[in-house]
Amino acid sequence: MTTQTKPIKKSVKRNDAAKDIAASYNAFKDYKGQFYTGMKVGRSHKWNYDKGIWKETKVTPERWELVYDVIKRRAGHAPEGSGVPVGTAYHWFILSHQYVEKLNADDYTTSMIGLKFKLAHKRAVTNKWSTSDATQRKHLIQILKDFIDELEREPEKTVPIQLDFEYKGKRYGGVAVPVMSSCNEGTCLQLDIRLNNKHLGVIRSTKDGWRMTGMKQGLISAIGEQINKWYE
Numbered sequence: 001m002t003t004q005t006k007p008i009k010k011s012v013k014r015n016d017a018a019k020d021i022a023a024s025y026n027a028f029k030d031y032k033g034q035f036y037t038g039m040k041v042g043r044s045h046k047w048n049y050d051k052g053i054w055k056e057t058k059v060t061p062e063r064w065e066l067v068y069d070v071i072k073r074r075a076g077h078a079p080e081g082s083g084v085p086v087g088t089a090y091h092w093f094i095l096s097h098q099y100v101e102k103l104n105a106d107d108y109t110t111s112m113i114g115l116k117f118k119l120a121h122k123r124a125v126t127n128k129w130s131t132s133d134a135t136q137r138k139h140l141i142q143i144l145k146d147f148i149d150e151l152e153r154e155p156e157k158t159v160p161i162q163l164d165f166e167y168k169g170k171r172y173g174g175v176a177v178p179v180m181s182s183c184n185e186g187t188c189l190q191l192d193i194r195l196n197n198k199h200l201g202v203i204r205s206t207k208d209g210w211r212m213t214g215m216k217q218g219l220i221s222a223i224g225e226q227i228n229k230w231y232e
Contacts, residue, residue, distance in 0.1 A: 038084075046075040087124030092116045093140055095147065097192070099199035113192050113202060115181060117143050150180065161230045163195065167222045172196055176203065176227055187231050193223060203227070 052070025096114025160175035174195035182190035210224030
């Protein structure tokens with residue numbers, strides 16, 4: 001007669017691991033004197049977005065209003081015990097660059113890079129947001145003021161690095177725009193790259209050198225060398 005000893009032990013281990021992950025997620029953490037819960041600062045999520053609907057209306061010569069609706073899906077699976085309960089909701093405010101290039105009469109490439117800020121959340125067990133609409137508006141105003149102040153106070157973080165070099169017989173010119181959240185004491189570890197009037201994406205400093213997605217490493221290293229010279 002067989003016993004259930006091993007399966008029970010494995011189940012216990014999985015439950016213990018889930019409890020540890022949940023405890024870690026919900027534990028208070030300190031970031032420069034600011035206490036928070038949830039995912040640790042520095043970690044990242046990767047999402048796949050379904051085919052969504054983006055609607056935009058031109059309201060002035062330089063201003064558009066947009067609405068975007070889509071379901072996003074986690075690339076992979078959330079660790080058991082992590083994250084918030086189903087039904088939790090968030091209100092975010094996004095500041096972003098959008099780069100587009102026309103391919104034909106109907107199609108454009110699109111890439112975006114920016115920041116998002118949490119204005120409020122709603123727990124799954126209640127139908128009430130964490131702050132009122134008026135408080136959210138005040139918070140948004142303060143976010144924008146702080147962002148402007150950061151741009152003006154620390155210009156070295158935001159001034160584009162001029163790129164001008166030759167690689168395999170071809171001349172390249174453009175800019176590397178610092179991603180502000182990656183900057184510390186005047187040095188930035190992520191920069192948005194535009195070369196020869198084309199947006200290429202974000203280059204990132206890693207322990208193994210500079211890296212980018214969708215480009216040959218030789219050109220990436222050449223760009224990284226230009227950035228290193230700037231920060232020397």
